[in-house]
Amino acid sequence: MTSFTSQTFIDRLIQENFKFFTGVPCSLLSGLISYLEEVEDARYIPSVREDSAVGLCAGAYLSGSLPVLLMQNSGLGYCLNAFTSLNLIYRIPVLVIMSWRGQGGKDAPEHIIMGDISQKLLETAGMDYAVLKPENCDQVLETALQKINGEKLPYTLIIEKGLFDERH
Amino acid sequence: MKGTEAFQELLPLLNDEPVVHANGYICRESFNIKDREANFYMIGSMGLASSIGLGVALCKPNRKVIVLDGDGNVLMAMGTLAMIAAQAPKNLVHVVIDNEVYESTGSQRSLSNQVPLEQIAKSSGYREAVRVDKKEEIKPVFEKLMNSTGPSFMLIKVEPCFDPKTGRVTHTPEEITHRFMKSLQPTGNER
Ligand SMILES: Cc1ncc(C[n+]2csc(CCOP(=O)(O)OP(=O)(O)O)c2C)c(N)n1
Ligand SMILES: [Mg+2]
Numbered sequence A: 001m002t003s004f005t006s007q008t009f010i011d012r013l014i015q016e017n018f019k020f021f022t023g024v025p026c027s028l029l030s031g032l033i034s035y036l037e038e039v040e041d042a043r044y045i046p047s048v049r050e051d052s053a054v055g056l057c058a059g060a061y062l063s064g065s066l067p068v069l070l071m072q073n074s075g076l077g078y079c080l081n082a083f084t085s086l087n088l089i090y091r092i093p094v095l096v097i098m099s100w101r102g103q104g105g106k107d108a109p110e111h112i113i114m115g116d117i118s119q120k121l122l123e124t125a126g127m128d129y130a131v132l133k134p135e136n137c138d139q140v141l142e143t144a145l146q147k148i149n150g151e152k153l154p155y156t157l158i159i160e161k162g163l164f165d166e167r168h
Numbered sequence B: 001m002k003g004t005e006a007f008q009e010l011l012p013l014l015n016d017e018p019v020v021h022a023n024g025y026i027c028r029e030s031f032n033i034k035d036r037e038a039n040f041y042m043i044g045s046m047g048l049a050s051s052i053g054l055g056v057a058l059c060k061p062n063r064k065v066i067v068l069d070g071d072g073n074v075l076m077a078m079g080t081l082a083m084i085a086a087q088a089p090k091n092l093v094h095v096v097i098d099n100e101v102y103e104s105t106g107s108q109r110s111l112s113n114q115v116p117l118e119q120i121a122k123s124s125g126y127r128e129a130v131r132v133d134k135k136e137e138i139k140p141v142f143e144k145l146m147n148s149t150g151p152s153f154m155l156i157k158v159e160p161c162f163d164p165k166t167g168r169v170t171h172t173p174e175e176i177t178h179r180f181m182k183s184l185q186p187t188g189n190e191r
Helices: A006-015 A027-038 A050-062 A073-090 A109-124 A134-151 B003-013 B025-033 B049-059 B071-076 B078-087 B117-124 B135-146 B173-184
Strands: A018-023 A043-046 A066-072 A095-099 A129-131 A155-159 B019-021 B039-041 B065-070 B092-098 B128-132 B152-157
Touching: A006 A018, A006 A027, A006 A134, A018 A027, A018 A050, A018 B049, A027 A043, A027 A066, A027 A095, A043 B078, A050 A066, A050 A073, A050 B049, A050 B078, A050 B173, A066 A073, A073 A095, A073 A109, A073 B173, A109 A155, A129 A134, A134 A155, B003 B025, B003 B092, B003 B135, B019 B025, B019 B049, B025 B039, B025 B065, B039 B173, B049 B065, B049 B071, B049 B078, B049 B092, B065 B071, B071 B078, B071 B092, B071 B117, B078 B117, B092 B117, B092 B135, B117 B128, B117 B152, B128 B135, B135 B152
Parallel strands: A018 A043, A018 A066, A066 A095, A095 A155, A129 A155, B019 B039, B019 B065, B065 B092, B092 B152, B128 B152
Antiparallel strands: none
8 A cells, every 4th residue: 555544545445345445533543534534435434432332333244235433442442341242243344443441551541541541441341453554454444344244243453643644 | 092092003004114113012013913025124223223324314315214112222223314415315214112111111201202303303404304193193194295295204102002922023133134135136116
């Protein structure tokens, strides 16, 4: 990939047939969401909470669409019941794009604990993830697609600060 | 009217519509009265029947989609009422069995005795929100809402009466996913 931007990444997801996007914003994801609001081949539906977004994505998947959930890792706690008692047992996949606030303990106080435990929580729930980088994007997407289309399970892409442009 | 009577009135009015069920007794009652391939029995994720139903309604605009919800479930995810109102899917009918309690966990009171859920739905922006108290009203009101532009909200006030001997849903969650998805595939006679 020549350049890696919000636009090229979303275009790539659309190419892979992900056209149903929802979530709750995070500044780290603001570039992605503002591009989603412009692009014609995808729809972005604002959700009020991350667990409602999980439900919305499940409905979209059951209807034959491939859904993407954008959220901050602070929303992970809200989602755990939905992931464990809906997605994982019903085999309802979703691609989760989760920003990583509190990485390395350097962030506002409210993000520090969740920043430390987000990945452990996913592991405890038995949910696969990868930290997305421009250089591993192709390989990570291939793994994600295998999880989603093959095993019918959720897959999470973790987004570090600075990976995408921020619009605010 | 008793809760079970509401199900007995309502379920025969269904054709092939997808119906997303709230967790607890609502799944079990519906499953035992009439199991259908197009029933999504949400056995966990309390509160999410409405958002799942919204997702189906948005992605299947040519199918009427029904959410069969409970008062406790609605109260847990009240923000979803705003999402439904904002997206305004014309094909969504949100039916709530309101027994004013969390019947599934031993009939502890909920808040719907003090908080009129149909008024919340209406002021959130549902096109219609109707409260039904009598059994005889279920058929005409449901048929009217099924034939009008949604999203619409039908609150059915009932007395708790669930018989705990009523069995659980016997399909596995994966089977529920599979048959629900199959029932949503285009058949050529969508309306
Ligand atoms: C997150 C969560 N909290 C609590 C429960 C326990 N629980 C299962 S069903 C239920 C009550 C649902 O209430 P309502 O929607 O009014 O349906 P009813 O039981 O009255 O038919 C509760 C509290 C649960 N399953 N999940
Ligand atoms: Mg109740």
